[in-house]
Amino acid sequence: MTSAKILAKELVRSRRAVNRLYENKAQISSVSMRLGEIIGTKRTTDCLSKSVEVMKIVNNLMKAPELALTMQQFGKEMLKVEVMEEMVNETVGSALDSEDIEDEIEEEVDKVLAALGAETASRLPDAQRIKQHSMSRVSGQQTIDEGINGDQEDIEEKRTRLAKVRT
Numbered sequence: 215m216t217s218a219k220i221l222a223k224e225l226v227r228s229r230r231a232v233n234r235l236y237e238n239k240a241q242i243s244s245v246s247m248r249l250g251e252i253i254g255t256k257r258t259t260d261c262l263s264k265s266v267e268v269m270k271i272v273n274n275l276m277k278a279p280e281l282a283l284t285m286q287q288f289g290k291e292m293l294k295v296e297v298m299e300e301m302v303n304e305t306v307g308s309a310l311d312s313e314d315i316e317d318e319i320e321e322e323v324d325k326v327l328a329a330l331g332a333e334t335a336s337r338l339p340d341a342q343r344i345k346q347h348s349m350s351r352v353s354g355q356q357t358i359d360e361g362i363n364g365d366q367e368d369i370e371e372k373r374t375r376l377a378k379v380r381t
Contacts, residue, residue: 294379301372 290379297375297379301376
C-alpha cells in the first residue's frame with residue numbers, strides 16, 4: 215500500500231507540474247504577444263517621426279504663403295486671357311459674321327438702285343432732282359452715324375471690362 219500512495223503522490227505532483235507548465239506556457243504566450251505589440255508600436259512611432267521630418271522638409275520647400283500668392287496671380291492672368299480671348303473671338307466673329315455679307319449686299323443693291331435712280335433722275339425736271347439728291351445724302355449720313363456710334367459703344371464696353379480685369 216505504501217507504494218500505491220507513493221505512486222498516487224507522484225501522479226498528483228505530475229498533474230500539478232503539468233498544470234503549472236500550461237500556466238507558464240500561457241504566461242509566456244501573453245508576454246510574447248505583449249512584446250509583439252510593443253515592437254509594432256515602436257515601428258509605428260518610428261514611421262510617424264520620419265513622416266513628421268518629411269512634412270517639415272516639404273513645408274520648408276513649398277512655402278505656402280508664396281504658393282497662395284502665385285496661385286492668385288495665376289488666377290488673375292487666366293482671367294485676363296479669358297477676356298482677351300473673348301474679345302478676339304468677338305472681333306473675328308464680327309469680321310466673319312453674316313451681317314457683313316448682308317451689309318455688302320445692301321450696298322450693292324443701293325448702288326444698283328442709285329444707278330437706276332440716276333437714269334430716272336436725268337429724265338425728271340431739275341427741281342425734283344435737287345430734292346431727291348438732298349434726301350439721299352441725309353439718309354446716308356444717318357446710317358454712317360449710327361454705325362460709328364455702335365462701334366464706339368462696343369469699344370467702350372471692352373475697355374471697361376479690360377480695366378476691371380487689370381485691377
